[in-house]
Amino acid sequence: MRGAALVLLGFAAFEGTAAVLRAVTPWPEEYGLRPKHDWFVAHQDEYDVLFVGTSRTFRGIDPRIVDAELARLGVTGEQGPIRTFNFGIGGMLRFEGDYVLDELLADNPARLRVVVVEGEPWDPAPAFLKNTWSTRSVFWHDFERTRMALRSVALRRDSRREQWDESWTHLQLAGMKLHDMGQGSRIALELLGENSDPFQRSLTLEQVAEADGYQAYEDFIPPGPTTWQAMQADDPSRAQAIRDRVVAGNARAPDLEHYDVEATREQKARVERSGMTYVVLLNPGDQGAPEERALYERGIIDHLLDFNRPDLDPSYWDDDARIDDLHLSRTGAERLSKAVAAELAQILRSGG
């Protein structure tokens, strides 16, 4: 009995100390995740529209252009011109974005009316997740996201063995998050005033403030052999092949049986509970997205901004619009931002 009490006491001290450390652990720095978080939290009552997504959103939506276009269209908020913030982050998984969104909405930002989420699949098993134990993989594994990820794993077509491996990975990452494993050096570097971004790809707070979270891809990585133009020069039929692939992908029958529909429902419900409109954005990419469209058609999501339609508008796959297969150039981002603003205007006018 005494032994059991001592074990419990030791365990309580372990968990208590871990909780204290967790509270002082900074957000990851990569791709501006932490500066964007810090900036948005400090200025959360200044924004009307929030975009959350991957680097496709990060490099594709310029809030200054969206805001200008909305103003030109005569759409304003109760407190003046609409202001938009881009919380796109390179490599952000849908689960990670969901965690980020929860954190950003925690204090119920006063002006925020519309949340635009990039419509990527709820993929719980990307290759990079397993055995990487990176800070980016760990930090979003709270109880809620781990539960969602485990459910998504169970829905996958993978074998039982693969599902077990994937589930174990998420449980380990959740354990690491819970106990702040591997974060000590970041806490120490924070105390020393050092940047803890291992890739040194972070934005500064000033850069975040200057463009409301947007950064053109051209300002991030100089043109190289993997850029759209270089590869197009090697193979002139490439652009058309990608457009054809996207069209064929969109025409594929949606596989909602293995898609975490429930996760989308939960995310939408949480956004709407905060009094905001939930919108899904499909960026012009290199794959089709029939599942997101099926969710829209079945009324599970109310607003879909679908720009992944080369059959309707192939211009996003033109040489001047792209920087690579996934990302738009500054010109492409300008075009997309204007088009997104036009659709947002309708949503905002209709009370969104």
Next chain:
Amino acid sequence: MLFTEGRFFLLFAVAFGLYWSLRSNRLRKLWLLACSCAFYGAWDWRFLGLMFASIVIDYVAGRVLGFVQGQRTRRAWLTVSIVANLGILGFFKYYGFFVDSAVAVLHAAGFDVGVRTLEVVLPVGISFYTFQSMSYTIDVYRRELAAVRNFADFAMYVAFFPQLVAGPIVRAVDFLPQLDRARSFRDDVNVRAALGLFLMGFIKKACVADGIAAAIDPVYVSPPAWDAASHWIATALYTIQVYCDFSGYSDMAIATASLLGYQLTKNFDWPLLATDTTDWWRRWHISLSTWFRDYLYYPLGGNRLGPVRTYVNLWIVFFLCGLWHGAQWKYVIWGVMCGTYLIVHRFWSRSDLGSRPSGPARNLIGWVVTTFGVMMWWPVFRSLDFTRTGQQLEILYGAEPGGPRSLGSWWYAGIVAMLLVHLGTRHQIGKAWVERLPHWAWAVGFGACAAVAAAFTASGYQPFVYFQF
């Protein structure tokens, strides 16, 4: 499965809980044997067959040696055991090395030989359990130990999971008697000491060694990119990394066994404080050093056949010790360097100057010389290839200027701090105070320290350096 992994903690919690709830010693041992198989099989279940082949061979050899009286027959059975063990080890660990080396020699001599080598997977811990198993047969042959009757007991001696994959190399004479009676949690387990040792080992491995690895690996990957100061820092840090990695594993192994009521051999004795090379080898990887001493150095004649023969014996032992570490020429060179250092020290200690009584100043000089010497053999041990080792040595000794990258001079302070901690633990500073703490305070302190240690683990999978051996 590593001692620092979550799944090990789960396995151990189950193993520990059921083990102590069983009353029968026989069932307890069988349970631990099953856990050991699960632990080893977690790497690759096929390796289990190989390990059990080794166990069966030495069990049978031991049984026969136990009742056969004729010297020739006994010698024949010992030979069978040694040839079988070294045959398995040789095939799985050295086949490719010897074939490649032979082809290279023939090629250099002008013979163009085309030989297909097999891609043989090296079973984890094979060098450790093979040596452990062999020591049993040799001890039985020497009549220093009675042969084990119970196969499960012998299997558990070889396969006992805390020491299975990276030692300490436990002697049968130390371990087998512990299997005779059921261990008592009250009498045989010092929970505070065991948990404290485990945490210490965890910190050494997961925080210090893995943290250092993350910092210095880039230096070894591209030596020309780094300046000379960084190479000196990396060399010193690698010495600390290897020590913390391996002794951390040993600490966790000893602590894990201790929580199950079994005592394993001490493997390290603050080697970074050694004041001469002989002293270093008395403190470093003690279970391997004493294995080579008892089963190779002494049979070769040790130091009883005069100085020259002693030097030759030492050189042979360290040549083979290097080869034991890995099937690569770098390990052979490393072993030869270690042996040569030891011979030089022996030579020196027999001189007038070297045989003077020790004192603080002499110890300090001895420590500096020894530490520098030890540091100089690790770049060979750590090297990825001889080209890069050559580049590193050129930069270290000023023949080349090195590149623009720098590790940061604050590492000097880090190295000094780590050595001071090493010295402090050697002198058990604070130990008496900790021991006086009431159990509740100790439990709180342990939990808090464990949480801080967990936070300071280096992220990413870092296998133990000695697992490859």
